[in-house]
Amino acid sequence: MSTTDTLTMPAFTAWLAAFRDRVTEQRSYLTELDSAIGDADHGANMARGMAAVMEKVEAAAPPTADELFKTVGMTLVTSVGGASGPLYGTFFLRFGMAAGAVTECDAAALSTALRAGLDGVVARGKAEAGDKTMFDALAPALEAMDAAVASGASLAEATAAARDAAAAGRDATEPLVARKGRASYLGERSAGHLDPGATSAALLMEALAEVAAS
Amino acid sequence: MKKLINDPDRVLADALRGIELAHPDLRVDHANRIIYRATPKDHGTVALVSGGGSGHEPLHGGFVGFGMLDAACAGEVFTSPTPDQMQEATKTVDRGAGVLHIVKNYTGDVMNFEMAAELAAMEASVEVRTVVVNDDVAVQDSLYTAGRRGVGLTVLLEKLVGAAAEQGRDLDELVALAEKVNAEGRSMGMALTSCTVPAAGKPTFDLPEDQMEIGIGIHGEPGRHRVPLASAKEIAEMLVEPILGDLSFGDAPTIVMLNGMGGTPLIELYLMYGEVAGILERHGVTVARSLVGNYITSLDMAGCSVTVLRADDELVSLWDAPVETSGLRWGR
Known part of the structure; x- marks a missing residue:
């Protein structure tokens, strides 16, 4: 369990590094999921994007959350392409704007920033619950986190709840028929596969919980 | 795989080099992967920018020139280009009368062009309008999908709207014309x-x-x-x-x-x-x-x-x- 109840700048960087490590390790798996219902590039795109992010972040060492996440968002937007570049890019850009020029966030501030990120994803992708997208992992994660924060949970407990809800949301995409993105052209044939975007989004929440617990 | 390539990862970069050498009336910005006219159109006329994944040639780079596009952004094969490329292309070809983005209806293309337009608006540098082409009748249930894809009509639209831009029509008129072509x-x-x-x-x-x-x-x-x-x-x-x-x-x-x-x-x-x-x-x-x-x-x-x-x-x-x-x- 966490000994502090805020995420500091080094913790934000550690979150991003942990996400990079996960998408790099699971690059082939994410691409395999995307081959089944998309265009077989999600693993490669996320691994390339997060590698570029860490290079930029380590070189520039932005001093505050808003600058850090603006760098992250713009790097993803300019290096990934496809749909995941703008979606993850928008997520981090909005996250940074909501976090503001601070050097640490408590659970409530983190939750607010995550919510702003998700709102950005919705504005960009127009996804709704059950469309078989990253929304289906992130939305339940944030609900679980908000509930945990409201009941006085620690940062570690709240992010762990978010991680578990994201994983459950990811698993729940398997039977869904896609209604957004290239998978939607498959119609019924998209059912029976996990959504690659929901899968990478669950990794993002896993990385967050790991950092909050350390 | 039998292809005329040097390296699978360098196909686009190498092809852009050939395009530039083959067509002296085109310029290529290799860093941003933009193909644009060597001779810009007159000041005060609307410029047209399109782009998308590569692999559809001659679309879009082959349609840059008098009477059609002012610039085309090339993405990796079948992958949408990124907003910074599009924004750079937009700034390169703007002649003070605004820029029309012609986008094929694919989730990635639409989102990246949308972000490019937002970046342009944030800089308040260029007025950007967008038309999304979605002509593919093969996609049924377009309410439950990402919508009809943009395919062949894109070629006709770039020709027709390009000709109208050359006549000096303003951005509003060109948007209306492009929407009409897309509807028909x-x-x-x-x-x-x-x-x-x-x-x-x-x-x-x-x-x-x-x-x-x-x-x-x-x-x-x-x-x-x-x-x-x-x-x-x-x-x-x-x-x-x-x-x-x-x-x-x-x-x-x-x-x-x-x-x-x-x-x-x-x-x-x-x-x-x-x-x-x-x-x-x-x-x-x-x-x-x-x-x-x-x-x-x-x-x-x-x-x-x-x-x-x-x-x-x-x-x-x-x-x-x-x-x-x-x-x-x-x-x-």
Whole structure:
């Protein structure tokens, strides 16, 4: 369990590094999921994007959350392409704007920033619950986190709840028929596969919980 | 995989080098992967920017030049370009009267162009408007999908709106014209074979020798259905019927494109055009202008698509207006 109840700048960087490590390790798996219902590039795109992010972040060492996440968002937007570049890019850009020029966030501030990120994803992708997208992992994660924060949970407990809800949301995409993105052209044939975007989004929440617990 | 390449990861960079050397009237920004006119149009005229994944050549770079686009952004094969590329292209070609983005309806393309327009607005540098092309009748249930894809009509739209921009029409008028063209055109495509993305090294899908895929997109997406191989006459009906079923053409003059997907010889495309024209005639559809060839391709895929645009005198005259690009060239 966490000994502090805020995420500091080094913790934000550690979150991003942990996400990079996960998408790099699971690059082939994410691409395999995307081959089944998309265009077989999600693993490669996320691994390339997060590698570029860490290079930029380590070189520039932005001093505050808003600058850090603006760098992250713009790097993803300019290096990934496809749909995941703008979606993850928008997520981090909005996250940074909501976090503001601070050097640490408590659970409530983190939750607010995550919510702003998700709102950005919705504005960009127009996804709704059950469309078989990253929304289906992130939305339940944030609900679980908000509930945990409201009941006085620690940062570690709240992010762990978010991680578990994201994983459950990811698993729940398997039977869904896609209604957004290239998978939607498959119609019924998209059912029976996990959504690659929901899968990478669950990794993002896993990385967050790991950092909050350390 | 047998391809004329040096390295699967350098296909786009190497091809852009060739484009620049082959066409002295084009310039290539290699860092941003932008193809633009060597001679910009007059100050005070609206510029047109399009772009998308590579692998559809001549679309879009082959349509940069007098009478069509001012710049094209090239993404990796079948991957949308990024907003910074689009924004750079927009700033490069802006002549003070605004820039029209022509976007094919794919989730990635739409989002990246949307972000590019937002970046341009944030800098308050250039007025950007966007038209999204979505002409593919193969996508049914467009309410429950990402919507109809942008395919063959994109070629016609870039020609028609490009001609109007050359006449000095303003941004609002060009947006209205582009929306009109998009509303009046429909396309349907088919594949005899899959295509091989260089970075993947193997065909995107398996299509047995005696089967074909009807209602494909331009990235090796699945079609409406897979059916046994049929005669050209039967295939032409499978492509034209859904178009006629989706839009009534009445006695309007039409502009018809029979487009090759990249791996089909021209003799077969002309053979197909003959069948398509015969079906249209039987349905009383008047063909005013036609275009046969490889214009919006899917790498080495064998197959074709049909696009029919319900035109009027204005559109026919814009079609006839001079054009000077590597992909289309007449009247000048």
